[in-house]
Amino acid sequence: MDIDRDKKNLVGLGRVELAAALAELGAEPFRARQLWHWIYHRGATDFAVMTSLAKAFRERLAERFVLRRPAVAAAQESHDGTRKWLLRFADGNEAETVHIPEEDRGTLCVSSQVGCTLTCRFCHTGTQRLVRNLSAAEIVGQVMLARDALGEWPSPKEDRLLTNIVLMGMGEPLYNFDNVAAAMKIVMDPEGLAISRRKITLSTAGVVPMIARCGSELGVNLAISLHAVSDELRDVLVPLNRKYPIAELLAACRAYPGSSNARRITFEYVMLRGVNDSPIEARELVRLLKGIPAKVNLIPFNPWPGAPYECSTDAAIAAFSDIVFAAGYSAPVRTPRGRDILAACGQLKSASVKTRRAERVVEPELA
Ligand code: SAH
Numbered sequence: 001m002d003i004d005r006d007k008k009n010l011v012g013l014g015r016v017e018l019a020a021a022l023a024e025l026g027a028e029p030f031r032a033r034q035l036w037h038w039i040y041h042r043g044a045t046d047f048a049v050m051t052s053l054a055k056a057f058r059e060r061l062a063e064r065f066v067l068r069r070p071a072v073a074a075a076q077e078s079h080d081g082t083r084k085w086l087l088r089f090a091d092g093n094e095a096e097t098v099h100i101p102e103e104d105r106g107t108l109c110v111s112s113q114v115g116c117t118l119t120c121r122f123c124h125t126g127t128q129r130l131v132r133n134l135s136a137a138e139i140v141g142q143v144m145l146a147r148d149a150l151g152e153w154p155s156p157k158e159d160r161l162l163t164n165i166v167l168m169g170m171g172e173p174l175y176n177f178d179n180v181a182a183a184m185k186i187v188m189d190p191e192g193l194a195i196s197r198r199k200i201t202l203s204t205a206g207v208v209p210m211i212a213r214c215g216s217e218l219g220v221n222l223a224i225s226l227h228a229v230s231d232e233l234r235d236v237l238v239p240l241n242r243k244y245p246i247a248e249l250l251a252a253c254r255a256y257p258g259s260s261n262a263r264r265i266t267f268e269y270v271m272l273r274g275v276n277d278s279p280i281e282a283r284e285l286v287r288l289l290k291g292i293p294a295k296v297n298l299i300p301f302n303p304w305p306g307a308p309y310e311c312s313t314d315a316a317i318a319a320f321s322d323i324v325f326a327a328g329y330s331a332p333v334r335t336p337r338g339r340d341i342l343a344a345c346g347q348l349k350s351a352s353v354k355t356r357r358a359e360r361v362v363e364p365e366l367a
Contacts, residue, residue, distance in 0.1 A: 009068045010039060011144065012137025014182055025060055039067060040192025043144065043153030070141045082338030089138055093131050095170050097142040098343045105163040110142050112180050113171025118205050120238050122270055124304040125170045133176040139183035143193060155194050165195055167202040174207035174214065184218055208244040208252045215257035222256055223266040228276050229284040253292050264293045270301050271312035282323035296324050296331040302344040
């Protein structure tokens, strides 16, 4: 029996909620600031280490509260240094988090849902049925757990192994915006995890009505999973397109608060052999992006068991990239990372969820 099970988890609470939880114990507001520092700057997992607090107060905290991370059901490391954690939450559901080390930075790919409702044809996660949204605690917990594993407490000012966050793991973050936003506000707080909004990128398949809020409330970088230049094809690859077609999506991008030539919107384009990778499509992409401060990210398709597509040839990818680049856009080809441990884009999947190819898009209520 886990006696801590019924205790309230303080990880995932914002500043106001943390102060409210402590006020229940009769603690003064400055105690909340001290605790914030221990939780999010020092990474404490136990009240006993919080030496700036009186021992009696620490004991009262421990009676009522816990500082819980998601449990790690499995941890894997790729030969290229990419690490993947399979997390198991209190209710038995699972999701994955991936850390991708590079020369000058380290990116954490964070999940926002268990499974996904979008059923994009080329995505492994899309073959699972959505079980549920992750809570703010479970989203922030992924970042804290990575910091634990990387040994990065207290939050270092420089030379970090974890510098960037991409909301590109399992799930559609704009279908779980409130929890994603609460988690990112904690992550961005300069007195804690202190990862700036400029180092955070939210990737969406195109939930148009939520894009403006993402810009105005969070101000993070935006990435759009575009993948096709005609509605006809995008309807098939990204079924959400039937609801929010390309023209509406691009209009929302044009209006994205805070985008500029210095802060461009990333357009992700998965390279599918013979499906979306012709020079004609590259030129059409350039035409569509006109007037948007954009960069293009070409993603070689990552295969998974039973996938209905193949990756484009190197020559097709190079030709596509050249056309986009010649039009003035940066168009790097993303090197697949962690393919050997199924940690690359679109390969994430958790065993707790049954496989199913859904026939239609089941869309949660939008706020
Ligand atoms: N739902 C959000 C977040 C997921 S991000 C979104 O759609 O943007 C995951 C990124 O990986 C998306 O750009 C997705 O389109 C891409 N992707 C999915 N499956 C892939 C695969 N098999 N190979 C390469 N990229 C893939």
